[in-house]
Amino acid sequence: MLLAFLRTIVDDPATIDDLYQETMLVAWRRLEEVDLSKPFGPWLRGVAGKLVLAHYRKQKALPSFWSEEVLAHIEGQFRAISIRAGDTWEEKIIALHECVEALSTAHRQAIRGRYFRGLSVEELADLLETSVDACKKRLVRARKLLAECLTRKKVFSASGDFQ
Incomplete structure (x- = not known):
């Protein structure tokens, strides 16, 4: 916090x-x-x-x-x-980690590398042994899946805004 x-x-x-x-x-x-x-x-x-x-x-x-x-x-x-009961920062972080863990291995690696480790897209592409464009597409898909999961958990609204 x-x-x-x-x-x-x-x-x-x-x-x-x-x-x-x-x-x-x-x-x-x-x-x-x-x-x-x-x-x-x-x-x-x-x-x-x-x-x-x-x-x-x-x-x-x-x-x-x-x-x-x-x-x-x-x-x-x-x-x-x-x-706020049921709406604390800690609960949101737990929900985020649960959603990250629910991703496929490839999507989870992309999210962890980019956002947890702070790697640039280029560094992440090297780590994942893929092209920069493929890495960008993987990140877009992974973020979309995360948003859907967080919406189901009521952390995001249907419009994608943080609740």
């Missing part, structure tokens, strides 16, 4: 990695301050939000639409996801 939160408000993968690691370090140092009777996620995202704002201010590149209020709204959305 922390990575999803950071990806919501930062678009540079290297910066996301840096902010994730920095958040974890700050959280580790301040762990004794956490009230363990309350949910941990909102506290951790609060730490991350402050680090994101500091990052943007330091870069003198704070987007004009970003503010403490925007971060509070995004946090509220993440909090809502985590408390």
Whole structure:
């Protein structure tokens, strides 16, 4: 959820990695301050939000639409996801993994290589010993099968939107 939160408000993968690691370090140092009777996620995202704002201010590149209020709204959305029965982020991830496991071996390898390992299409084609065009077609088919499975599990709507 922390990575999803950071990806919501930062678009540079290297910066996301840096902010994730920095958040974890700050959280580790301040762990004794956490009230363990309350949910941990909102506290951790609060730490991350402050680090994101500091990052943007330091870069003198704070987007004009970003503010403490925007971060509070995004946090509220993440909090809502985590408390909806049958609709938590963890349940969606479990459904995704179940759907990936239900794919054929070829489709599963393509999805895992591209999205779990972050391989480029060219790298994936080499790994799968296929052409780039064939690899692209396999990925398209695999994503379609995943969308159908996730729709059956009510994670996607019929239009393919994340629920």
